[in-house]
Structure formats: structure tokens, C-alpha cells
Amino acid sequence: METLDQLAATLGPRNCLTQADDIAPYAVDWRGTWQGTPAAVLRPGSTEEVANTLRACAAAGLSVVPAGGRTGLCGGAIVAPNGPPSVVLSLERMNRIRDVDARDFSLVAEAGCIIQNVQQAAAAVDRLFPLSWGAQGSAMVGGALSTNAGGIRTLRWGNARDLVMGLEVVLPDGRVLNDLRRVRKDNSGYALRHLFLGGEGTLGVITAAALRMVPALKRVETAFVAVPSPDAALSLFSRVMGSGAEVIAFELLIGVCMDIVQKNGNGIRIPLPLGSPWYVMVELAAAHSSVPLREMLEDTLAAAAEAEEVLDASIADNEAQRANIWRIREDWPDCARRECPAINTDTSVPVSAVPEFCARVEAALAARWPEGRLFALGHAGDGNIHVSLGAPPGVERAAWNARAGEAEGIVNAIAVDLGGSFSAEHGIGQSKRHAMATHKDPVALDLMRSVKAAIDPRGLMNPGKMLP
Structure with missing residues (x-):
């Protein structure tokens, strides 16, 4: 293909991959669910090279699928099967921290920067970049922003969208939108960055972002708590939120998840005896070391125990114990994958509706698939509960998908009925386009299609994703 020959000459042959072995890692998602072979994988190293690449692809009518760390769970960075000829545009070489300004509590990072490296850059100047989830060691800034990633600290600092002050974006025709200003107030028209935050690469390619930092945490207290119910x-x-402490995480996990982590986790220790129907992880933090967090947490747990809201609790005494608690949550996806195939969901409801959501989901799935295993865990502090229906022993993935695939739709419908969403933090990608057609407001879909048509009229950016 002439266009690829031109790009190879521009980017260098090592950054225009066409051999099957070279492009194989970019042709399948992390779960192994979505597969699609690109015509090539392009690896530009600068904003100018991204712009030139998109300009060349547009001239050739070649579709572009942007990719970062490829840790997404909805197939958003994989070429859509039966779609138009496409190239994957990997931002991995654009991995520079352009600027860190401690006094401004901001930094500018390129799209290929790994989230953990951004966290380390903030820590080096006694600041915190609070975005955090299990894949932070491989997920990249561009992908996190394009999917509006969430994680365990959304409760306190919001999703990725809430940590962005400005963006640099290359549009489908190769023009560069430079909106990297780091101001807190700007009422000069539409906030264009929000079109690309959560846009999943369907409108353009994020190449850099001005990100917000917060004061470093000088004291942290973490507890693992057994509770009788959601x-x-x-x-x-409610008690910890009213304790006077800064609550930065509040996770809810059904008891069976602990059994699976204990069975499949590598060196993970469950801090409490197993047997409780539900567990909670709660973390408090302060920017000053003199804040009496331990006392606040102990008093809150004691009052909750007296009210029979807490069955047992273990507070981490050191960083190793704290890290062990969070490994339970962060290693869950790998532990579950080793255990059995499952139908997975990503829903959110108002925080007050979490107990009703859990009860309705459990009843609905048990009535339809009594042989299945209910896994439920997630960010109860922001209403994002991940429900999975695990296969019984001996049932393979394809068979379970065929047998219980409707479970996702049932869970989605319950969440939407309670005023929630069928996609909380993972995005839409390929896997939730059907849910968009079913649950998204028709007027909202019309507006989204209008925006897409205005910015990418030829539909070259990440085709087959998001919009049904």
C-alpha cells in the first residue's frame, strides 16, 4: 500500500509495523475477547508525526484506531471485525512528561505516558496525581482520558475527566487543537476538551494533557471490614463520610470473591476469617501527618459495630499490610479469570441505590441461572458496582456466553431503571454498542452523531466503536 510505504519512510520502518508477528499484540484485547488485525501498526513519536500520519490516512481514506496501553475491557483499541481497512495508531513512543509545576499543582504529560510514571513525577515534587486503578502500571494517559477511566479514588477526586485542565488533540484531518492551557477558569465558549474525554478516539487523537495534581498524602489509614449486607x-x-476524615476510597465486595482471591491470588492474605457475606475496604487520608486518622477510623468502626453494621474489622498497621489489602481488589480480575469464564458488567447507580441494586440483581440472576455464581464488587462510594455471573465448574467460555449472555442486559436494565448507567468507567468500545442502542436517550444519540459527523464526516476515526 503506497500510503504505508510513505509512512514507513516518514516514521521509520521500525515504527510502521506490517509483519504478522509484530502486529499480533495489537490485534487482541487484554481479556482475549476482541480480535481484529490491522493493516499496520503506526508508532509516531511526536505531535507533528501524529498530524502527518492522520493527514496521510485521511488522504488515502484509511481508518485509524488509536491505542495506548491496551488495558481496556471493551475492545475500544482493537480493529473492529468486518470493518473497513484500518491501521492502529499506537501512542507508546509519546511518553514524555513535558512539564511539572508544583506551585501550580499541574503537569503536562504526553498520551503515551504510563499512569504510574505520571504518579511518580507528581510524587517527586511532593504532589499526588490521584487517578488510580489496577492497570496503572501499563495503562497510558491517552487511553485513560479517552475512556474517562475511573478507579478507586473517584469518590474523592472524580474520574479522569475531572483531573484534566487542557488537551492537545490531533483532528481527523491532521489539524492540531492546542488547548493545553492550565487555567482553572475559562468561560470562552464551549469546553472542547470534554468532547475528546470519553470520546474513545472517535473524534481525534489525544497527544498530550495538562493534568491536575493535589497535595501529597502524608498520612493514610486503611481498613478491611466484614459487614452483613450492602x-x-x-x-x-455515611459514618465515615461524617467522621471528619478525608475518605478517598470505599469498596464493596461480596464474600465469594474473597474465596476466589484466596484460592487464586499469589501470596495475598485475607486480613479477616472468611465467612462474612460482604466485605468493605475503606481508606482515609490527610495531607498533614498530625491529623488523627487512626482515632477517627477506630471510633467510626466502633460505633458501626455497636449498631451491628460491622461484624469484624482489621486496620492496616503498616504499608505492607495496606498494600496487601489493596492487592485483594486490584488482583481480582486476574484471580477471577483463573477461576472461570464469566459474563461481566460495568454499571453505576446513585450511591443510595446500591443495596437495592445488589438485591435485585442477585434475585434476577439466581432465578434465571441458579447454576451460576454471582460476583459483585466495586466502588460503592461512587455507586459503581461490577457484577459478573461466573460459570459453573467445567463450562467453557463459549458455552457460557451462549447460555448466559443475556445476564449483562438484565443487569444493565436494573441499573438504568434505578437511575444509573450501563457503562460506569470502562467505556463503550465494541462491547456496549448494543446497550447504547437500547438504553441511551435517543436525543443524546442524535446529538452525538451530529458531533461525530461535524468533526469526522468520513467516519475514519475508530470505526465500529461507541455509536450504534
């Missing part, structure tokens, strides 16, 4: 967990949540 309703009790929500009562505990």
Missing part, C-alpha cells in the same frame, strides 16, 4: 455497608459509608 445496606450495612452504606450505613458505614
Whole structure:
């Protein structure tokens, strides 16, 4: 293909991959669910090279699928099967921290920067970049922003969208939108960056972002708590939110998840005896070391225990114990994958509706698939509960998908009925386009299609994703 020959000459042959072995890692998602072979993988090293690449692809009518760390769970960075000829545009070489300004509490990072490296750059100047989730060691800035990633600290600092002050974006025709200003107030018209945050590369390619930092945490207290029910967990949540401490995480996990982590986790220790129907992880933090967090947490847990909202609790005494608690949550996806195939969901409801959501989901799935295993865990502090229906022993993935695939739709419908969303933090990609057609407001879909047509009229950016 002449266009690829031109790009190889521009980017260098090592950055225009066409051999099957070279492009294989870019042709399948992390779960192994979505597969699609690109015509090539392009690896530009600068904003100018991204612009030239998109300009060349547009001239040739070649579709572009942007990719970062490829840790997404909805197939958004994989070429759509039966779609138009496409190239994957990998931002991995654009991995520079352009600027860190401690006094401004901001930094500018390129799209290929790994999230953990951004966190380290902030820590080096006694600041915190609070975006955090299990894949932060491989996920990249561009992908995190394009999917509006969430994680365990959304409760306190919001999703990725809330940490962005400005963006640099290359549009489908190769023009560069330079909106990297780091101001807190700017009422000069439409906030264009929000079109690309959560846009999943369907409108353009994020190449850099001005990100917000916060004061470093000087004291942290973490507890692993056994609770009798989601309703009790929500009562505990109200208590910790009113304790006077800064609550930065509040996770809810059904008891069976602990059994699976204990079985499949590598060196993970469950801090409490197994047997409780539900567990909670709660973390408090302060920017000053003198804040009496331990006392606040102990008093809150004692009051909750007296009210029978807490069955047992273990507070981490050191960083190793704290890290062990969070490994339970962060290693869950790998532990679950080793255990059995599952139908997975990513839903959110108002925080107050979490107990009703859990109860309705459990009843609905048990009535339809009594042989299945209910896995439920997630960010109860922001209403994002991940429900999975695990296969019984001996049932393979394809068979379970065929047998229980409707479980996702049932869970989505319950979430939407409670005023929630069928996609909380993973995005839409390929896997949730059907849910968009079913649950998204028709007027909202019309507006989204209008925006897409205005910015990418030829539909070359990440085709087959997001919009049904």
C-alpha cells in the first residue's frame, strides 16, 4: 500500500509495523475477547508525526484506531471485525512528561505516558496525581482520558475527566487543537476538551494533557471490614463520610470473591476469617501527618459495630499490610479469570441505590441461572458496582456466553431503571454498542452523531466503536 510505504519512510520502518508477528499484540484485547488485525501498526513519536500520519490516512481514506496501553475491557483499541481497512495508531513512543509545576499543582504529560510514571513525577515534587486503578502500571494517559477511566479514588477526586485542565488533540484531518492551557477558569465558549474525554478516539487523537495534581498524602489509614449486607455497608459509608476524615476510597465486595482471591491470588492474605457475606475496604487520608486518622477510623468502626453494621474489622498497621489489602481488589480480575469464564458488567447507580441494586440483581440472576455464581464488587462510594455471573465448574467460555449472555442486559436494565448507567468507567468500545442502542436517550444519540459527523464526516476515526 503506497500510503504505508510513505509512512514507513516518514516514521521509520521500525515504527510502521506490517509483519504478522509484530502486529499480533495489537490485534487482541487484554481479556482475549476482541480480535481484529490491522493493516499496520503506526508508532509516531511526536505531535507533528501524529498530524502527518492522520493527514496521510485521511488522504488515502484509511481508518485509524488509536491505542495506548491496551488495558481496556471493551475492545475500544482493537480493529473492529468486518470493518473497513484500518491501521492502529499506537501512542507508546509519546511518553514524555513535558512539564511539572508544583506551585501550580499541574503537569503536562504526553498520551503515551504510563499512569504510574505520571504518579511518580507528581510524587517527586511532593504532589499526588490521584487517578488510580489496577492497570496503572501499563495503562497510558491517552487511553485513560479517552475512556474517562475511573478507579478507586473517584469518590474523592472524580474520574479522569475531572483531573484534566487542557488537551492537545490531533483532528481527523491532521489539524492540531492546542488547548493545553492550565487555567482553572475559562468561560470562552464551549469546553472542547470534554468532547475528546470519553470520546474513545472517535473524534481525534489525544497527544498530550495538562493534568491536575493535589497535595501529597502524608498520612493514610486503611481498613478491611466484614459487614452483613450492602445496606450495612452504606450505613458505614455515611459514618465515615461524617467522621471528619478525608475518605478517598470505599469498596464493596461480596464474600465469594474473597474465596476466589484466596484460592487464586499469589501470596495475598485475607486480613479477616472468611465467612462474612460482604466485605468493605475503606481508606482515609490527610495531607498533614498530625491529623488523627487512626482515632477517627477506630471510633467510626466502633460505633458501626455497636449498631451491628460491622461484624469484624482489621486496620492496616503498616504499608505492607495496606498494600496487601489493596492487592485483594486490584488482583481480582486476574484471580477471577483463573477461576472461570464469566459474563461481566460495568454499571453505576446513585450511591443510595446500591443495596437495592445488589438485591435485585442477585434475585434476577439466581432465578434465571441458579447454576451460576454471582460476583459483585466495586466502588460503592461512587455507586459503581461490577457484577459478573461466573460459570459453573467445567463450562467453557463459549458455552457460557451462549447460555448466559443475556445476564449483562438484565443487569444493565436494573441499573438504568434505578437511575444509573450501563457503562460506569470502562467505556463503550465494541462491547456496549448494543446497550447504547437500547438504553441511551435517543436525543443524546442524535446529538452525538451530529458531533461525530461535524468533526469526522468520513467516519475514519475508530470505526465500529461507541455509536450504534
